[in-house]
Structure formats: C-alpha cells, structure tokens
Amino acid sequence: MLRRYFPSEAVASMIKLPKPLRDNLHFLCVEVDSQVASLQSYFETPAAAVARRIVDRAGYAYNLKVRIHSATVQKLRSSKRQAQRDLMLRSIEFIATDLERLAEISRNCVRQLEYIEAFELLGAKRYIGMLKRVRKAIAQIEPALQADDSTLAIQMGKSLGRMASDYEKLLKRYRLALREVPAHTDDLTRALFVAYEVRQMGEALVHISESIISANLGQPVNFERFFxxxxxxxxxxxxxxxxxxxxxxxxxxxxxxxxxxxxxxxxxxxxxxxxxxxxxxxxxxxxxxxxxxxxxxxxxxxxxxxxxxxxxxxxxxxHLPGHTFEQIVLNESDELVDEAFKRLAKTLKSIWKATRSQEPAQASFMQQLQKRMNEVYRIHPEFARTDSKICGLPVPSFDTLVAAVTKREKHWPAPFSVYIHGDFNVDNIIYDPMERRINFIDLHRSRYMDYVQDLSVFMVSNYRLQVLDSDTRARINDLALRLYDVARREAKKQNDELFEVRLALGLVRSFASSTRFILDKSLARRMFMRARYLLEQVLAIQPGKETKYRIPMKEIFVD
Structure with a gap:
C-alpha cells in the first residue's frame, strides 16, 4: 500500500475539509463532468445545440473556481498557520484551477469543431475514448481526496500516458490525411488544434493528481518525483x-x-x-x-x-549529523564557531595537500562573471550603467572594468590545481561537534581548479547573510579574515605569488554575481561597490607588480 509513505495526519486532514469548500468542489466536479460529457456527445452526434450548451455555461465553472479560491484564502487568513492543513487547502485551490481548465478546453474544442465540415476526417471514436478517460478521472477526484492512500490519484495521473498515445495516433492520421486529401486542409488544421487541446486535458489531470499526492505527502511533489x-x-x-x-x-x-x-x-x-x-x-x-x-x-x-x-x-x-556552517555562524556560541572554523581550516589544508596537481589552473573569474551579469541587471537594473564622466574625468562602467581585467587575468593562472567543492557556500558545509568532523554536500560542481574559487565563495556567502545584529556581522567578517590568513600562509608555503590578485578577482566575481540573489537594496549595493572597488584596484596594478599587491581585507569585510 502506498499509504506507508504518507504521514497519517495528512490523511486525517483531508477528511476535515470545510463544508463550503467540499460543497463547491463537488459542484465544480459535477459541472466540469457535464461539460466534458457534452463535448463527448458532440463527437458522437455533432449538433449546434450541444455546442451552444457548452459555450453558454462558461461562467458557472469559473464562478465555482473563484468561490473555492476565496474560501481557501479566507481559511488561511483566519486561522493559525498549520503546514499540513495549509498545503491541503492550497492543493484544493490548484485542483479547482485545473478543473476549470478542463471546462475551458471543452469550449476551445467545440469552437474549432463547429467550423469543421468533413467531420468524418476527425476520427471521433478515438476522441470519445479519450474523453471517457477524462470523465473517469474526474469521478475519482473526490474519492481520492477522502481515501487513506494515493492509489486513485496515481491512476488519474496515469491517464496522461494513454492520452498522449492516442494523441500521437491522431497526429499520424492527420499528417497522412493532409497529404492525401489536401482539399480539406482547413478542417485538418482545426483538427490538429482539437487533438492538442484534448491532450492538454491529460496534463490538467496530472496536475490534479499531483495536488492530491502533495496533500498526502505533506509537501509539493510532481508525478515523477513521487515514483x-x-x-x-x-x-x-x-x-x-x-x-x-x-x-x-x-x-x-x-x-x-x-x-x-x-x-x-x-x-x-x-x-x-x-x-x-x-x-x-x-x-x-x-x-x-x-x-x-x-x-x-x-x-x-x-x-x-x-x-x-x-x-x-x-x-x-x-543523512549527515551536525549543523551547517550557516547555522553555526548565526545561532551557536563563539566557542563552537571557533571549533568549527579550526576544523574547517585543517580539513581544507589536508584536501589541498592530498589532491594537489602540478597542472596550472585558470579559473577565468571574469568570464564566469560576464555570464551572470544579465541576471544581475534584471534584478538590479540600477547597476547597469554606461561609461560616463564626472567633471571631465572618465568613469568607466562596471562592464568596461570587467572587460579590461579579463584581458589581464589570462596571464595570472594558479601554479597548481586542487580538487575544489565548486559551490562552497556556508550551507554546503556541515560540522558535527560530536565527531569533530567536517562534511561537504551539494557536490555537483566539484572539479580540479584554483583553490581561490572556494575561498572567495565561502567569504562572500558569509558576508551576504542577511542579519543586522552588529555582533553577528562582526563574527561573519572575522571568519573571512581568518580564512584569508590561513590561505595566505598556505599560498606562501606553495610559492603562489599571484594568490592575492586572483583572490581579489574571485571576490569580485562572488560579490557581484551574488547580488542576483539579494533583494535588500542596501546589502546588494554594498556588495556591488566592493566588487567595483576591487576591480579598480586590480586595474591600477602596474604590469609586473602583481606579486606586490595585497587585498585590503579589513576594508572589504567591515560593516
């Protein structure tokens, strides 16, 4: 039984649907079934009266949907939040939307069918079978909501596969007819639209099925995810x-x-x-x-x-026990933060030593950034400025600065490669205080690369945490400075003379690109201006003097 995968309280909550919702949902199911039945009758015997009956009842299904939406909003607004119940109410809302969509599809179909003269070309028998499956699924909606498992919901979702198969057969029939009876091109073109619309009924049934399963599971889920x-x-x-x-x-x-x-x-x-x-x-x-x-x-x-x-x-x-680094930084004691950081630093140095390759690494931070800037500008259009002048002095745009640095960056590869996490955010690092162990998660971007990339991502993922408490902000900035000190000492041991300039570019990339996830205008601007400041600093370095550059870390990581 599928019931074993569902929280029992979810099943109980389904039975306690408010009566107005239950009644309106019942009326909506009946109304939509009536309209699909009328469409089925039209395929069996085309008649203007049947078509008119479908078109004229457009408002009733819509009104029932609106009543259900209003009732769910009212219930959500008037009661204490309960995740299980709230998801159930939202699921009912989605079901109502998809039911009304079935009625809309019925109207769309009949509007096309009325203009078809050679009705025998349609293959009406196949449509009748498809619509019978739709009506069977509609009849299962209310029992599926009351059932103690999702068997009926799964049966509804499987309707799409059979309807998709019928749709492909109809397409094949119409393509052949278009070649053999070109005189009926208009009719066959309309038939293609009808076939597509009826197939969309299967999609709507899948959405309804997913809504019921989601309510049972207690979280949003799609059909493939469930299986x-x-x-x-x-x-x-x-x-x-x-x-x-x-x-x-x-x-x-x-x-x-x-x-x-x-x-x-x-x-x-x-x-x-x-x-x-x-x-x-x-x-x-x-x-x-x-x-x-x-x-x-x-x-x-x-x-x-x-x-x-x-x-x-x-x-x-x-499942790895412990806390994410983000949870530790925001919620735990200074002692645990210090303990976790020391273990992280030790782990990183061990990884760098164990995975080091003599193959030079080119992170191409500016190229990475250029690929993300369109997204940044969509969220923060105020950052997208052109070259300008102030009192006659040129003020290059951010993109101009990035383009200029790109030309120089290719001459600054890392002298060796290590295996990096690739998405070294604070929520992808787990520390287990009991075992005093660091673990990494979300590893789909791991590869051999410049270790500076992980460092810059970690530093900026700390900085962009949206907390206002001054003590917590100081703790966040201190972590960036401490990691910088650890990495700088390791770079010196490895004769990585361009460590500082590459880290500056990594920070530019992370500060600027991360603003696309930040809606707080003040924080986003602080991050973007730090990226610009570092770009200007790097461009000011005289060729051949790159090894002398030092990042002004205390000026960057301060609020």
Missing amino acids: SLRSLVSDLEADEEDLQISAIAQTRSGSSISGISAGDESENGYLAIFKDGEKRKVKEERAGVRSWHEIYPGLAPKILSYEKRGQSAALLIE
Whole structure:
C-alpha cells in the first residue's frame, strides 16, 4: 500500500475539509463532468445545440473556481498557520484551477469543431475514448481526496500516458490525411488544434493528481518525483509503514530536498535525504560524490540509491549529523564557531595537500562573471550603467572594468590545481561537534581548479547573510579574515605569488554575481561597490607588480 509513505495526519486532514469548500468542489466536479460529457456527445452526434450548451455555461465553472479560491484564502487568513492543513487547502485551490481548465478546453474544442465540415476526417471514436478517460478521472477526484492512500490519484495521473498515445495516433492520421486529401486542409488544421487541446486535458489531470499526492505527502511533489521517492525508500533498512517525509529545501537550480524519518523516531534525525531534480544536475552530483570518495574518502555523504525517470533523476543520500556552517555562524556560541572554523581550516589544508596537481589552473573569474551579469541587471537594473564622466574625468562602467581585467587575468593562472567543492557556500558545509568532523554536500560542481574559487565563495556567502545584529556581522567578517590568513600562509608555503590578485578577482566575481540573489537594496549595493572597488584596484596594478599587491581585507569585510 502506498499509504506507508504518507504521514497519517495528512490523511486525517483531508477528511476535515470545510463544508463550503467540499460543497463547491463537488459542484465544480459535477459541472466540469457535464461539460466534458457534452463535448463527448458532440463527437458522437455533432449538433449546434450541444455546442451552444457548452459555450453558454462558461461562467458557472469559473464562478465555482473563484468561490473555492476565496474560501481557501479566507481559511488561511483566519486561522493559525498549520503546514499540513495549509498545503491541503492550497492543493484544493490548484485542483479547482485545473478543473476549470478542463471546462475551458471543452469550449476551445467545440469552437474549432463547429467550423469543421468533413467531420468524418476527425476520427471521433478515438476522441470519445479519450474523453471517457477524462470523465473517469474526474469521478475519482473526490474519492481520492477522502481515501487513506494515493492509489486513485496515481491512476488519474496515469491517464496522461494513454492520452498522449492516442494523441500521437491522431497526429499520424492527420499528417497522412493532409497529404492525401489536401482539399480539406482547413478542417485538418482545426483538427490538429482539437487533438492538442484534448491532450492538454491529460496534463490538467496530472496536475490534479499531483495536488492530491502533495496533500498526502505533506509537501509539493510532481508525478515523477513521487515514483522516484517510492522506488528509493524501498532501499532503506526501516519499516516502510512508519516512514515520513518532510520538506527541507528548494535549491536555486530547481532541485527539491526532503528528509525521510522513521515515524515517532523523527526526533533522532533523518534516516536519509531525498534529492531530485533535472537529470543532468543530479548525475553531476552523483559523479561529484563518487569523485570525492575516490580522492578524499570520508568527506562526502554516501549515496544510498539512484533513480532516473525521463528528464528527471533522484538520489537517496546518507543523512549527515551536525549543523551547517550557516547555522553555526548565526545561532551557536563563539566557542563552537571557533571549533568549527579550526576544523574547517585543517580539513581544507589536508584536501589541498592530498589532491594537489602540478597542472596550472585558470579559473577565468571574469568570464564566469560576464555570464551572470544579465541576471544581475534584471534584478538590479540600477547597476547597469554606461561609461560616463564626472567633471571631465572618465568613469568607466562596471562592464568596461570587467572587460579590461579579463584581458589581464589570462596571464595570472594558479601554479597548481586542487580538487575544489565548486559551490562552497556556508550551507554546503556541515560540522558535527560530536565527531569533530567536517562534511561537504551539494557536490555537483566539484572539479580540479584554483583553490581561490572556494575561498572567495565561502567569504562572500558569509558576508551576504542577511542579519543586522552588529555582533553577528562582526563574527561573519572575522571568519573571512581568518580564512584569508590561513590561505595566505598556505599560498606562501606553495610559492603562489599571484594568490592575492586572483583572490581579489574571485571576490569580485562572488560579490557581484551574488547580488542576483539579494533583494535588500542596501546589502546588494554594498556588495556591488566592493566588487567595483576591487576591480579598480586590480586595474591600477602596474604590469609586473602583481606579486606586490595585497587585498585590503579589513576594508572589504567591515560593516
């Protein structure tokens, strides 16, 4: 039974739908079924009266949808927030939207069908079968909401596969007819639109199915994600009847992260982490984790299982105990911050030593930045200025400065490579105080590269934490200065004479590109101006004097 994957309280909450919502949803299901049935009748016997009945009832389904939306908003506004109940209400809202979409599709179809003269070209029998499946799915919506598992919801979602197959057969029929009976090109063109619209009914049913499953799981989920999750949790050594799923995060790359716990034992932590998303990115993460296991064992989590479906994929990953570095910096004692930093510094030096390659590395920070600046300007259009003058003195634009530095950067490679994290943000570093151990997560960008890239990303990810408390800000800036001191000493040992100028460029890249994630105008401006200040400093270095440059770290990391 699929029930074992769902929190029991989610099932209970589905039964307690407010009566106005329940009634309006019932009326909407009946109304939409009536309109789809009328469309089915039109395919069986085309008649103007049937078409008019569909078109004339456009307002009723819409009004029912609006009532449901209003009732959910009112309920959300008038009650204390409860994540499980709130998700259930939002799911009902989405279901109403997709039901009204089915009614809209019925109207779109009949408007095209009325103009088709050679009705025999349509292949009406196949449409009748497709619409019967739609009506069967509509009839399952209310029982699926009341059921104690998602079996009916899954059956609804599977309608799309059969409807997509029918759609392809209709396309093949119409393409052949376009060649054989060109006199009916107009009719066949309209038939193509009708076929596409009916296929969209299958998409709407999938959305409804996903809304029901999401309410059962207690978190948003799509159809592919559900099947990946169901497949992967079977690999856990735990009683599947007790497994519970809880959302943890949504990444900027589009991946979803959830924790899987064992029922009443959830306070002891997660059994595993479920991560899914675009197949390419998930495969990159899997490859990154495997590489770390080979190159530096013990740092990356274990991959318990991997599943791919279509264009998406999922990982079941070992849950690592401890806190992210972000949590430690923001919430823990000075003693724990100091302990975690010392362990991080020791771990980094060990990684650099163990993975060092004599192959020079060219990070191309300015090229990386140029690829991201359009996104920055979309969020902060005030940064997109052109070259100008003040009292006759030229003031180059940010892009002009970046272009000028790009020409010089290619002459400043790192003298060696190390294996880097690639996305060394404070929320991708975990410290376990019990084991006094550092672990890395989110490893899809790991590769051999200039170690300065990880350093700059870490420093700026600390700086951009949106906290106003002066003591916490001082702690954040102190971490950047301490890591700089550690890295500078290591660079000196390795005769890395261009360390400072490359770190300056890494900071430029991280400060400027990170503003696309910051809506706080004051913080974004401080970050952007720091990037510009460093660019101007680097451009002011006389050729041949790059090894003498020193970053004004105390001026950069201060508020």
